[in-house]
Amino acid sequence: MKTIVYFTGIIGLFFLFACSDKENQTALNNEASLPDALLNKVSGLKVINSSINTKKHTTALLYGNPKAIQRIKTNGLQMQKGEKLVWITWHQKSDPNWIGAIIPGKLISVEIVEAVSGKENIN
Template sequence: MKTITYFTAIITLLFLFACSDKENQTSLNNEASLPYALLNKVSGLKVINSSINNKTHTTALLYGNQQAIQRIKANGSPIEKGEKLVWITWHQKSDPNWIGAIIPGKLISIEIFEAVSGKANISYQKFDGNAIQIKKDTLGNHNRIEMILKQKMAILP
C-alpha cells in the first residue's frame, strides 16, 4: 500500500512540475491591436477585402459600411454620399505559436475615406502608427484614393 501511495505522489508531483505558466507568451496579439481612440472609426464596419504584399511585408484590410458594400457588389458604381471606407495596414511578423505562419505585427497606418457629397468631395484622413499621429500632408494622395475606391469585394465560399 505504501508503494502505491509513493508512486501516486511522485506521478502527481511530476505532473505539477511539468505544467508551465506561459505568462510571458500572450495569446492576444496586442501589437496589432487598434488604438483605443480609433476603435470607434471601425465599429460597425464589415471587412470588404484583404491584401498581402510580400515585397513590403505588409498585410491590409479594407472595411466599409453597408452603403460601400452595396456599391462594390454592384461592380463599383461611382461613390455616393454616406459611404465610409477604412484601410488598415500592418507589418507582417512570424507567429510565435505556429511554425511558418505569418500574422499582422506593428500597425503602420489607418486611412479613412468618407464621401461627403459624392466622388467630388471625399474626406480623407491618414493616421500613422500606434501613436495615431494624423498625417497632415495629404496632398498627392489622389492615386491612393483611386486605388482603394477600385477595390473589389472578396469572394467567400
C-alpha cells in the first residue's frame, strides 16, 4: 500500500513540475527581424543563395524577384529593367532553444540593387 502512495505522489510531482505558465520569449527570433520600413522591399522576393562566414561570424541571404532569378539561371550578365536583388547580412548567435545551433542575430546590413530603366540606371 505504501508503494502505491509513494508512486502516486511521485507521478503527481512530475505533473506539477512539468506544467509551466511562463511563455517562451525566446521562441521567436525578434532580434533578426527586419525593420517595418524594409519589409515591403523584401516581400515577394525569393531566396537565391545563402552565405555563412565563419571567420566574421555572419550569415547572409541573397533575395531576388522572378526577373533576376530568370537572368541568373540563363547566366546573363546585364541587369534588365525591373530586376531587384537584396543582400541581407546578420551577426550569428547561439540558438537558446537548440544546443549547438547557430541562428541569425543582430541585423548588420541590407543592400538593395534595382534596375530602374535599363543597364545604365541601376540604383
